[in-house]
Amino acid sequence: MKIDEDILNSIIEYGVKAPSGDNCQPWRFRFDKDRLLIINDEARDTSLYNVRNIASFVAHGALLENMQIAAVSFGYDMAAVLFPKGEKNSVIAAVEFKRSQAKADELFPYIRKRCTNRWPYLRVELEENITRALREEAMSFPGGEVFLAGGEREKKIIAGAASLNDRLLFENRRLHDFLFDHIRWTEKEAKETRDGLDIMTLGLNPVQRRLFKALKSWEFVKTLNRVGLSRLVPMQTYKLIKGSSAVGLVAMKGTSPESFVAGGRLLERVWLRATSLGLSFQPITGSTFLIQRLYLTDGEGLDNAHKDLLLGAEKELKRVFPIEKDNAIIMLFRVGYASTPVLSLRLPAKIEKG
Ligand SMILES: Cc1cc2nc3c(=O)[nH]c(=O)nc-3n(C[C@H](O)[C@H](O)[C@H](O)COP(=O)(O)O)c2cc1C
Structure with missing residues (x-):
């Protein structure tokens, strides 16, 4: 080389x-x-x-x-x-x-500055030149599109569909265990593993952090679900999304692996552009990946009640964004203004010799 x-x-x-x-x-x-x-x-x-x-x-x-x-x-x-x-x-x-x-x-x-910001954002509308700049990033990607919606009605619809993911996280053991296996609970653990989700990046206050740690136990979650925990958790996400400046969707023509890689390239440019404009950005996209799971694997790993809820969420998403079966849904996200959060770490990249 x-x-x-x-x-x-x-x-x-x-x-x-x-x-x-x-x-x-x-x-x-x-x-x-x-x-x-x-x-x-x-x-x-x-x-x-x-x-x-x-x-x-x-x-x-x-x-x-x-x-x-x-x-x-x-x-x-x-x-x-x-x-x-x-x-x-x-x-x-x-x-x-x-x-x-x-x-x-x-x-x-x-x-180096791009990051996921999970804190509440200021309730200010995006200016026209900002939305234009974000949409324009898609122009260099054939088949790529960025949709944005800042109206109250649209934000509420997306907030409902996206926050369904938080309910499923506390009702589906595989989703729950995978998330909690990836939380790094202390600074020491975050620095040692250099992967997963540092608890300090989750946008939780000290009380919420303590509560969240208790929810690591599936047995405890099951008990709390009897008094409505899994219905309560999405309310926080709902409020976060509704209180953002806008919600958005990155989509790419086609559903091949290449479409998802191309969509990832476009997503990164949109996210970097948002960062350059001083915007905070958070993917809120668990529901969209589970919706794609319904079609790609017949919803393997999800029970029938959850499959129905996801089909309902898909209908809602379609009321705001043009989601089509022959397009890859790359990411649903929210944007707005907030101060810089804690940045997450990375493993050192090693090149193996062939
Ligand atoms: C495909 C994909 C899906 C993601 N989904 C979510 C999500 O639904 N909610 C969220 O808060 N972050 C989500 N993220 C953000 C990652 O958690 C984040 O990129 C990772 O923890 C590294 O942190 P950083 O973005 O601050 O560098 C997603 C990222 C990718 C690439």
Whole structure:
């Protein structure tokens, strides 16, 4: 590979700043002849959301976009062949670098600043130039679209459909256990593992944090559900979403693995653009991945009552956003203004020699 090893390591370091479901960081890197292979480590995200690896494909798209932006800024052009022929399905991309004179990408400085902000946002409307800038990011991606809605009615509908996820988290044991296995309860644990969700990034006050820790026990959750816990939890998320400036959806034409990777690239650009505009951003997308699970696996792992609730949520989402079966739903999100939260950590990226 005609690229200095230190520069390559820096490009990868920027790459892994990408978002991933529950901060699973489902990637590995391997040198193979002149190419860098980017591999999906399926064992890292076994959640019900990650149906047929689509959540991981989105994360890999974001990783590739960060790497591309960083490469150009270091004076290299990056060519990525997705799912290269002759390789295992887990190889997401074969990447090569060439010296280039291309102009640095203006989003580069925001890779280190981009983060998920789960705190309440200020109730201010987005200005027209802000919504335009976010929508325009989709223009460089054939088949990609970014929809935004800031009306009270739309925000309420999305808040209802998205907060259903929080109910399911406390009624479905697999969803519950996966989430709680990924919470890092202390600063020490967060620093040692450098993955998962640091409790301090969850937007909880000290009382809520203590309560949340008790909910790690499924038996306790089951008992509290008898007095309505799982119906109560979504109310907090509902309020957060309703109180944001706007809700949005990133969608991509097609439903192939390539569509989800391309959608992840677009998502990262939208998120970086939002960061550059001083906006806070939070995915609120558990329900949309579970809806896709209904179609891709007949809802394996979900009971019939929950399948019906998800079909109802899908109908509601369609009242606000044009969701179509032959499009990949990449992410539902909320945006608004808030102060910078605690940033989450990353594992050091190692390149395996081929
Ligand atoms: C496909 C995907 C789905 C996600 N879904 C949610 C979600 O529903 N709620 C949420 O708060 N964060 C969600 N996230 C954000 C991740 O938890 C977050 O990116 C990760 O913890 C790393 O933190 P950072 O974004 O602050 O770097 C999602 C991220 C990805 C890539």
